[in-house]
Amino acid sequence: TEIKSFDAFESVQNLETLEADAVQAHNHFLDVILPLTAEISDQLYKMQWLIAYAPPDTSFVTSDNPFLVAPPEGYDPYGLEGVGIATPGTTKIIPLSSKSCLLIFDLGEEVVYFKFPRDRVKELNIMIATGCMRHVIARDEALLKNLVKRSGIEKIKRQPKVHSVL
Numbered sequence: 031t032e033i034k035s036f037d038a039f040e041s042v043q044n045l046e047t048l049e050a051d052a053v054q055a056h057n058h059f060l061d062v063i064l065p066l067t068a069e070i071s072d073q074l075y076k077m078q079w080l081i082a083y084a085p086p087d088t089s090f091v092t093s094d095n096p097f098l099v100a101p102p103e104g105y106d107p108y109g110l111e112g113v114g115i116a117t118p119g120t121t122k123i124i125p126l127s128s129k130s131c132l133l134i135f136d137l138g139e140e141v142v143y144f145k146f147p148r149d150r151v152k153e154l155n156i157m158i159a160t161g162c163m164r165h166v167i168a169r170d171e172a173l174l175k176n177l178v179k180r181s182g183i184e185k186i187k188r189q190p191k192v193h194s195v196l
Contacts, residue, residue, distance in 0.1 A: 073116055078138030082131045082146040082154070089128040089169045091155045091177060093162035098123040100157060125158060128169050156181045 084090055101107070102119025113120055115134075122134035131146075131154060146154075159166045159181045166183070168174040178184055 070115065074122070074134060076137055076139075077122075078135040079141045080133040080135065081126075081141070081143045082133060082150075083144065084129050084131075084146060084151045085148055088148050088151045089173070090125045090131045090151060091128075091158050091166055091168045091173070092125040093158055093167065094165040095161050095163045096125055096158075098157060098161040123154065123157060123161075152180075159183050160186075 082090075099113055099115055099117075100121040100123060101113045102117065105113060105119075115122055118136055120136075122132075124132040124134070126132055155177055159177050160183055162183065166174060166177065168177060
């Protein structure tokens, strides 16, 4: 085997360059997204909200991706059109606690409180789990194991959401 020389000074410089690039990319992201926050919050405020409550024997889960946008009925995931918060027919899903979950629909001025049936809580939990990046959080291990099995998320190969061009 061949032994290669290692230049520690050069390695530190490369690491510092990578860190500087990461900070610059993060700052650019903030420069782009911050001006949009007022517009996004205004759009969400003008939509119909439903606060769903879980029955006593059930609970909502959450994940490391707690804001989900569920596509409208008939959406083609292989088509050219994307889905965002303003896409008509989407449902925005935000777990608030183990007993409540916020669902945001299309334009409207109502805020509705509704006790969800057990089967609807299960459906939402599967959607929340499927939308996770890496972690799902549940009230207990039994619920988590059951949800992983029902959703099939352990079989999904997760891809990074951000790719480096370096």
